[in-house]
Each structure stands twice: as structure tokens, then as C-alpha cells.
């Protein structure tokens with residue numbers, strides 16, 4: 040077998056140069072993604088880091104000729120195991136496709152290769168007075184290609200939407216190894232089917248993204264952060280709906296329930312108060328004039344809602360605290376099992392209460408927090424991951440939380456994708472016709488089923 044794998048590496052090196060084919064001692068970093076905290080790990084048969092789209096196309100063509108799976112990989116920050124080579128295959132890391140192809144600040148556009156880090160795009164946009172709004176939490180490690188493949192979101196998605204809305208065109212390698220352009224720089228193009236949209240969120244199962252034309256926005260000149268302390272979930276739900284109905288459009292609208300608050304209370308940059316049971320975190324943004332108007336409207340609305348407190352901590356301290364929340368929660372018992380379910384926003388309170396009910400039925404410490412405005416909640420069970428029984432109860436509770444999301448007309452994943460972790464879930468969420476349509480698309484674009492097999496889609500309709 041070892042000699043087969045040596046031969047595989049030699050073949051790949053002939054195609055793309057030996058500098059693009061890693062030696063086995065370097066595989067460990069490519070064997071897992073952020074789901075390693077759950078213990079998910081794969082075994083690559085080979086790892087390639089092609090230098091350009093043509094090399095990606097050659098590798099995919101070789102895989103198609105030899106019936107070998109190809110697993111596209113971005114920054115490996117995925118929380119669904121999408122980039123993990125669970126069934127072996129050639130891991131195709133896009134890290135060397137890291138060039139900025141063009142920046143056109145006057146036209147609010149940037150074209151980049153797929154392996155450019157998300158944070159690099161943020162910085163370049165900012166330096167040019169612009170904004171790339173999608174802000175998934177691991178932006179210093181994730182890549183634009185990975186963000187596109189997962190349609191990543193983040194806190195600012197409430198006002199600005201997820202990554203797909205910022206992509207006007209893609210360069211992709213489709214099976215059996217064709218470099219193809221889907222869309223371009225134009226803002227509107229309704230000539231063909233929306234194949235660009237189809238690739239967005241496809242988690243490496245339909246093609247490999249090698250470059251993207253990105254849309255940017257003028258950066259807001261001012262922001263204001265507000266933390267609203269409330270007496271409980273019901274009051275939080277009422278205020279959330281009033282806020283949305285009022286027309287005030289915060290850029291960020293997050294929530295934390297009582298257990299999430301208590302896990303991170305000590306480091307909160309302000310006076311929380313012992314009676315805090317729920318929190319909404321908002322960021323308003325815009326020009327000075329827009330901000331003053333929205334801020335006044337918000338205060339009017341809050342007068343009627345009678346929260347326990349209205350805090351205005353230093354914005355960067357507040358968002359740093361929010362960014363550290365995952366760590367503070369995991370620290371409670373040493374680890375956590377968490378699912379990114381989403382529900383229609385009017386069902387948020389029912390989802391929070393349902394997740395806590397599930398947690399207590401399984402004897403688990405539980406909390407929820409997330410992107411309130413988008414109805415995305417991280418259903419989180421805090422566990423000692425060394426304790427096998429507790430971990431298996433948490434995994435069962437996570438399955439129940441996914442079923443709850445479907446019952447509440449929601450989705451099993453609002454942000455992270457199905458990947459490997461939720462590969463059986465799409466069949467639960469979709470009706471038979473929608474599932475059959477998914478398979479028609481998969482079979483058309485990947486007839487041999489070699490692009491990231493076993494991810495996203497598992498069961499065929501019965």
C-alpha cells in the first residue's frame with residue numbers, strides 16, 4: 040500500500056511539480072479541521088498545494104481518470120468536517136492561490152484567488168475606505184474560497200447578508216478538470232442559470248473555487264455598540280421582534296442567554312448586574328447623521344421595552360469579549376458540543392427553551408447564544424470531552440436539537456454547512472423532491488461522485 044501511495048505522489052508531482060506535493064510527515068495539519076475538538080480526523084492519501092488554477096484542473100482530471108476522491112481545502116476552520124479526508128483521497132489545499140488579482144476601489148470591487156485569507160480581504164477593503172462585510176469568526180485563518188464554499192456569514196450578516204451576496208463571479212474547476220468562469224464583474228447577469236449561486240455553499244462537492252470577483256461596500260464612517268440587559272428570554276424575543284418591525288437596522292444583532300452570560304460574566308467590559316438573564320448586543324453603523332437618527336429611535340423603542348439596563352461599553356472591548364465567548368463557554372467543563380441551528384426569528388425563544396429542555400433531558404449543562412436577528416443559535420452542550428458517556432449524551436442531544444430546528448420550520452445549519460458532521464441531515468430537512476433535485480445536480484456536475492464524497496449529501500431519496 041505504501042508503494043501505491045508513493046506512486047500516487049510521484050504521479051501528482053509529475054503533473055504539478057514536486058513543490059506542490061507534500062511529504063507524508065506534513066499530512067497531520069491537513070487531516071482535520073476545527074471539528075478536531077470533537078475528535079474528527081481523516082487520513083489523506085496525498086496532499087497537494089497547487090500553484091494555480093491550471094494545476095488544480097490537472098489534479099482533478101487525474102483524480103477523475105483514476106477514480107480517486109478529491110477533497111478541497113481552504114483554511115481548515117470549518118466546523119462541519121467538510122475539509123476532513125474521512126474516506127482518504129487527495130486533499131487539494133488552495134493555500135498557494137493567495138494573490139490579490141485586482142482592486143478597483145472606485146468601483147467597489149476586488150478580484151482575488153481562492154486562498155487569500157478572509158482577514159486580508161477585510162484589511163485591504165478598509166485601507167481603501169471600503170468594507171467586505173462577511174465576518175466569520177476565524178477570519179485570520181479562513182480563506183475566501185472556504186467562505187464561498189460554505190456561504191459563511193458572521194455577526195454583520197444581519198444587515199449585509201452572507202458571503203454569497205458579495206460574490207459577482209467565480210473561477211471554478213469543474214469535473215473532469217475544466218477551468219470555468221461563472222459570472223464576472225458585472226452586477227447583473229441573468230443570461231444563464233445561476234451556477235455561481237449553486238457553487239456558493241456547495242462545500243466542495245460540485246467544484247473547486249480558484250478565484251472570485253468580490254463586491255465591496257463603502258465603509259460606514261461611525262459605529263455604536265449597545266448591550267441591552269433583559270430579565271429573560273420572553274422579554275428578549277418581544278424586543279427582538281419590535282426592533283425588526285421598527286425599521287431600525289443594526290449591522291449586528293446578537294443574543295446570549297442566561298447560561299452563556301454567566302459563563303462569560305466575569306470578563307464583561309462593564310457592570311452587568313446580578314439579575315441579568317438575557318442580553319441583546321447591537322452595533323449601529325452608518326454616517327454620523329444616520330447613526331444619530333437610529334440611535335435616537337433605538338432609545339425611544341427601549342423606553343417602552345423597559346430593559347433592566349442599557350450599557351455602552353467600549354465597542355472594541357465589547358466585540359473582543361463576544362469573540363472570546365466560545366472559549367469561556369468551553370472552559371466551563373473543558374469542552375462543548377455545539378450546533379448552529381437556525382429558526383424563523385419569531386421562534387427564537389421556543390428554540391432556546393427547547394434546547395434547554397433537551398439539555399436537561401440528557402443531564403447536560405446547556406447554553407445558547409448567536410445571531411438573534413438571523414434566528415441563528417448555537418445550541419451548546421458543555422461537556423468534559425474525556426468523559427465518553429457525557430460526550431455521547433451531548434452528541435445525542437445535538438441530534439435532538441437538529442430535529443427541533445426542523446420542527447420549528449428552521450434549518451439544521453444556519454452557517455457552518457452539513458459537511459461530514461451533518462451528512463445525514465439534509466435528507467431529514469428536505470422533502471423527497473428537493474432531495475432528488477440535489478442529487479440530480481450532484482450527479483450532473485460530479486458524475487463519478489469524486490468531489491468531496493460523503494459530505495453534505497449522503498442518502499439518496501428512497
Ligand SMILES: Cc1cc2nc3c(=O)[nH]c(=O)nc-3n(C[C@H](O)[C@H](O)[C@H](O)COP(=O)(O)OP(=O)(O)OC[C@H]3O[C@@H](n4cnc5c(N)ncnc54)[C@H](O)[C@@H]3O)c2cc1C
Nearest residue numbers: 113114115116117121176182184185186188191192243248
Ligand atoms: C472560532 C471559529 C468561529 C467561526 N465563526 C463563524 C461564523 O461566525 N460564521 C460562519 O459562517 N462560520 C464560522 N466559522 C466556521 C468557518 O470559519 C467557516 O465555515 C469558513 O467559511 C471556513 O473556511 P475555510 O477556508 O477554513 O474552509 P475549510 O474549513 O478548509 O473548508 C470548508 C468547506 O469548504 C470546502 N472548500 C474550502 N475551500 C474550497 C474551495 N476553494 N473550493 C471548493 N470548496 C472549498 C471544503 O471542502 C469544506 O467542505 C467559525 C469557525 C471557527 C473555528
